[in-house]
Amino acid sequence: MPPSADDAAASFDDYFRASKKPLLAMAYMITGDIQVAQDLTQEAFLRTWIRWPRVRNYDDPRAWTRKVLRNLIISKSRSDTVRRSPAGSPGNAPPPDETHVMLAAALRSLPENQMMAIVLHDGAGMSVPEVALAMKVPDGTVKSWLSRGRATAALSLDASLSTGGR
């Protein structure tokens, strides 16, 4: 094994440990199902590892994994409305929370930029300038995405609450 392979593995380990929770959280915020979120996050990391020699040199590798993860989630939710957690969740996974499921659906239905702004700012607690930097837009744009996204999400959450969910 060339030395660079070990080095790649080590740097991936660091990256993984630092990114695991934020990415899982992101997946949960837009799936509402911790198991699905874990599956997809794992898949996103796998794809990152496959391309790690290139991705590790990116300015923001996590942005790349995030994008992969987001694509996985979107394509999954398009083909099946994200499935409810099956009985017998392993570990300490909390039972699916109806509100979370509905909110996740509301977030998924937002335009992508609004969804990501909310996930990064409201969810992950990044500041507006941090989100703006990550998404490569001015601060003002992030603020407007946030407020429009929240308003739309609130409406669709109300709509699903009034129909008792789907």
Add this chain to the structure above:
Amino acid sequence: MPTEPDRIQELVRQMNDTAENVEWDMEPEDIRARHRRRVFPAPDPKAIALVAAAVALIVVGFLVFRPAPHAVSTATTTTTTSGASKVTVPNVVGLAEAEAGEVLAKAELDVGAVSAVTSTRFSTGVVVSSDPGAGSELAAGASVALQVSSGPTTAPSTATPSTTTSTTTTGSALPTAPPCDTQPSGGSGIRPTTIFFGCATSNDYIGPISWSSWTSTTAIGSGTHNINDCQPECAGGTYSKFPVDVQLSNPGYLDGVFVFRTIATTPTTGVGTPESATATGLYGIWGWPSS
């Protein structure tokens, strides 16, 4: 009471915290191990399915022509020494002459007369046909005549048949279909728009495919790779889709049909994994509509 936008922020934060507090004992080593399993499939059920797919395999062929069903017009088949054990002629079309000799030797057959034929389909030195053809039964030790490409001597501009001077042409020589890249599109299902990995199922397929290049040795196109995760079962599974480049290569015969026997895909956007398969037999499912 309508939900206030601020409440969304609160709820989203709550979701984030919920997820961050979940214990998840996923280690980077697990990711790398999973990758190895995928690349070198072993005990992973999904991987087994893939291997099964490759075995059960359908490849991807394209029907360049239907070989005249072993119409061995010349009765040159060997005089079978009675009592000698029978062997089946292996497929050697598409192999270099020397490789063909080795393959025949393994099957306890000798190389008989070797004749040169022009071919626009095979490069120089590659076996174009054998006499008798693959699948025929011969007595062990019998000889098989080979026709080896001497390259195109006539410009392939016109759809010149690739067959030879009529010298040793037998019924099993290459049929005189024009090279496929001169076939009109919308032709007889030669260029598949959908290719399945695996038998009868559509759990792993590429389509729709558009071909940018289609020659006698390779075909190159692009399309969408669709993979069913089969969770919880294939019937209710979810397809992941990603764009890929598709390459067909390794032309030759499978069960008497001339096809590309190897397919390889390469994801083009950083999403998805490469996949490849080589056909070992031909099943009844061609899996493509005529284009």
